[in-house]
Amino acid sequence: MSTDTPPPVLVEHVTRRFGAVTALDDVSLRVDAGEIVGLLGPNGAGKTTLLSLVAGLRTPDEGTVRLFGADPRDPAARTSLGTTPQETGLPETLKVREVIDFVAGHFADPMPRDEVMARFGLTELADRQTGALSGGQKRRLAVGLSLVGRPRLVLLDEPTTGLDVEARHVLWQALRDYHADGATVIVTSHYLEEIEALAQRVVVVGSGRVLADDTLPHVLDLVAVRRVTLTVAGPVAGLAALPGVHEVTGTSEVPGGTRVTLVASDADAAVRALVTAGVPFADLEVRGASLEEAFLSLTTRDAAVPPDAPAPAAAAAAPALPEVAR
Numbered sequence: 001m002s003t004d005t006p007p008p009v010l011v012e013h014v015t016r017r018f019g020a021v022t023a024l025d026d027v028s029l030r031v032d033a034g035e036i037v038g039l040l041g042p043n044g045a046g047k048t049t050l051l052s053l054v055a056g057l058r059t060p061d062e063g064t065v066r067l068f069g070a071d072p073r074d075p076a077a078r079t080s081l082g083t084t085p086q087e088t089g090l091p092e093t094l095k096v097r098e099v100i101d102f103v104a105g106h107f108a109d110p111m112p113r114d115e116v117m118a119r120f121g122l123t124e125l126a127d128r129q130t131g132a133l134s135g136g137q138k139r140r141l142a143v144g145l146s147l148v149g150r151p152r153l154v155l156l157d158e159p160t161t162g163l164d165v166e167a168r169h170v171l172w173q174a175l176r177d178y179h180a181d182g183a184t185v186i187v188t189s190h191y192l193e194e195i196e197a198l199a200q201r202v203v204v205v206g207s208g209r210v211l212a213d214d215t216l217p218h219v220l221d222l223v224a225v226r227r228v229t230l231t232v233a234g235p236v237a238g239l240a241a242l243p244g245v246h247e248v249t250g251t252s253e254v255p256g257g258t259r260v261t262l263v264a265s266d267a268d269a270a271v272r273a274l275v276t277a278g279v280p281f282a283d284l285e286v287r288g289a290s291l292e293e294a295f296l297s298l299t300t301r302d303a304a305v306p307p308d309a310p311a312p313a314a315a316a317a318a319p320a321l322p323e324v325a326r
């Protein structure tokens with residue numbers, strides 16, 4: 001492939017608002033051919049909006065979006081695109097094989113029906129009406145349909161939400177196989193597990209901004225936030241400034257002092273600092289934080305940094321994407 005082949009996805013300084021809500025705020029993202037990228041972020045982060053811009057379903061208020069170098073609203077560019085939205089309506093009375101054939105009829109060189117069904121564990125269900133499929137089966141069919149046209153780029157919005165473990169694994173394997181065949185894949189999820197199963201590169205989106213864009217291991221480190229809960233017999237002001245601590249939450253008065261929870265990226269450093277500083281504490285508990293808390297701490301850390309200030313964590317987390325060689 002020549003070096004000047006346009007990437008499947010190029011998003012530059014895109015802002016998209018819905019009334020007073022800024023769903024995306026100066027977002028840049030480049031995805032090169034053959035990448036499998038996870039978009040990770042809490043509800044309302046802007047993931048679906050970003051995919052809808054890439055798919056040409058919406059237009060940005062500011063900035064540019066290119067799909068294979070073209071305007072995503074250009075039907076020619078979209079012929080290389082396969083998408084599965086969060087919710088898919090399937091014609092209830094059509095059988096699985098009929099729906100696949102119907103979609104295949106729109107493409108010059110579709111994936112054979114048997115191959116679609118084999119990849120997604122649907123072979124036994126070929127003659128079942130889609131209205132009689134389970135949620136997981138419907139989802140597998142919906143994702144399978146997005147691949148019928150052999151797209152070079154696949155956008156999947158929360159492909160396995162609500163599925164049981166087995167259905168989830170079938171879907172993940174099918175997506176990994178399709179990626180191994182050479183496709184570029186972008187998948188959104190709230191679930192770290194899903195992103196871990198699929199993505200090599202992870203883009204963390206929060207409050208409409210790219211908070212991190214890195215390899216899976218680096219992002220796992222970044223979101224490995226801990227909750228350190230302890231009872232402090234004395235003032236708690238100042239705990240937020242301890243090394244490794246992002247924020248102090250859940251303060252309540254209890255016998256013996258104040259019960260506080262520290263959200264920390266480095267619980268060991270925080271506890272060492274507590275001891276070194278001679279903070280009188282008891283009933284220490286250290287637990288893994290939820291992904292939502294990790295997002296929150298990433299968001300607050302990012303927001304706390306003035307735009308011009310050198311910010312190691314935020315700078316490492318959010319490189320200027322178009323310039324970054326991947």
Ligand SMILES: Nc1ncnc2c1ncn2[C@@H]1O[C@H](COP(=O)(O)OP(=O)(O)OP(=O)(O)O)[C@@H](O)[C@H]1O
Nearest residue numbers: 018021022023041042043044045046047048049050
């Ligand atoms: N059509 C719309 N009208 C008004 N607000 C919208 C619209 N679409 C999205 N938003 C708002 O934009 C923000 C981003 O939403 P978006 O659906 O892109 O987030 P998301 O990360 O995909 O969330 P989820 O994980 O819940 O799907 C949210 O605050 C949402 O309420």
